[in-house]
Structures are given as structure tokens and as C-alpha cells.
Amino acid sequence: MYKMSFPKTILKVEEVNFSYNDYQKTLSNINFSVSRGELLGIIGPNGSGKTTLLKIISGILKPGKGNIFLLGKNLNKFSIKKISKYVSVVPQDTWIAFSFKAKEVVFMGRIPYISRIKGETVEDYQISQEAMVKTQSLPLSEKNIQKISGG
Structure with missing residues (x-):
């Protein structure tokens, strides 16, 4: 089985601020941390910055102020490829142009780990299947x- 060693605090968000324009802050002084084995739900009304926060955590956007620490290191020390090995965001209302099977979409999470030269391995497929078992989604694989309902 594939195992990774992580520090106790996986994600730490410190004093994060973000604005899309000069007139209105989208995020103001956001602080939280997520420890190993902990689940976090981000809730709020439409337009409150939930998606913006996820984009900052995944490296798509940079915070105006503040810091994001992933595995104890400042997120801006990571390349997008490195971030994608640890963080992925799958919004509920994603539109996918092709008719992929659920297992193929889950396998796409392995892309940052696959060597361009040797391609995907048996281990990559096993890890994808283990992820579906852990999330009880294996019956949906085909x-x-x-x-598949988003709800």
C-alpha cells in the first residue's frame, strides 16, 4: 500500500486577504489550520469567497496579504505541479466535455505523479482504486x- 509521511499540521492559513479589485475585499484576515486526519468544511453564502479561498489554497490565485503553509512550507515555495500532488479541488458543478468513467476521473488525480517517460504504472492504478474504496465510490467506477449525481 502507498503511504506518505506528513507533519501534524497539513495546512495552515494565516491572515489571508484577497481582493479582485480596489473597492471590495473578497477575503479579510482568514485564519485556520487543518491537522492530519482532520476534515474541514467551508460554508457561507454565495459570493462570500469560498471558491476564491480554494483557488488560493490550490495555488491558482495568490493572496493579497498573508500566507498559506502546506506541510509546514510556504505555498509560494511550491511549483504548481508540486502543489497538485497534495491539493486538488473538484467543484460539484464541473462540466466535463467527454464521457469519462468515474474511475478515469479519479485516475486523473495521479497525473502529477506519472513520469512522461515511463507512463502510468500498476501502482498508479492501485492507488486510484484505493482512493475509490476509501471514499466508498468504487461501485460508481464504471x-x-x-x-452521477453531484448531491
Whole structure:
């Protein structure tokens, strides 16, 4: 089985601020941490900055002020490829143009780990299947992703 060693605090968000324009702050002084084995839910009304925060945590956007620490290191020390090995965001209302099976979409999470030269390995497929077992989604593996309920 594939195992990774992580520090106790996986993610730490410190004093994060973000604005899309000069007139209104989208995020103001956001602080939280996520420890190993802990789950975090981010809730709020439409337009409150939930998606913006996820984009900052995944490296798509940079915070105006503040810091994000991933595995104890400042997120801006990571390349996008390195971030994608630890952070992925799958919004509920994603539209996928092709009729992928659920297991193929889960396997896409292995892309940052796959060597361009040797390609995917048996271990990559095993890790993807283990992820589906852990999330109790294995029975959906052969279903078209467009036909699976987001709820």
C-alpha cells in the first residue's frame, strides 16, 4: 500500500486577504489550520469567497496579504505541479466535455505523479482504486461521470 509521511499540521492559513479589485475585499484576515486526519468544511453564502479561498489554497490565485503553509512550507515555495500532488479541488458543478468513467476521473488525480517517460504504472492504478474504496465510490467506477449525481 502507498503511504506518505506528513507533519501534524497539513495546512495552515494565516491572515489571508484577497481582493479582485480596489473597492471590495473578497477575503479579510482568514485564519485556520487543518491537522492530519482532520476534515474541514467551508460554508457561507454565495459570493462570500469560498471558491476564491480554494483557488488560493490550490495555488491558482495568490493572496493579497498573508500566507498559506502546506506541510509546514510556504505555498509560494511550491511549483504548481508540486502543489497538485497534495491539493486538488473538484467543484460539484464541473462540466466535463467527454464521457469519462468515474474511475478515469479519479485516475486523473495521479497525473502529477506519472513520469512522461515511463507512463502510468500498476501502482498508479492501485492507488486510484484505493482512493475509490476509501471514499466508498468504487461501485460508481464504471459509470459515466456526467450521469452521477453531484448531491
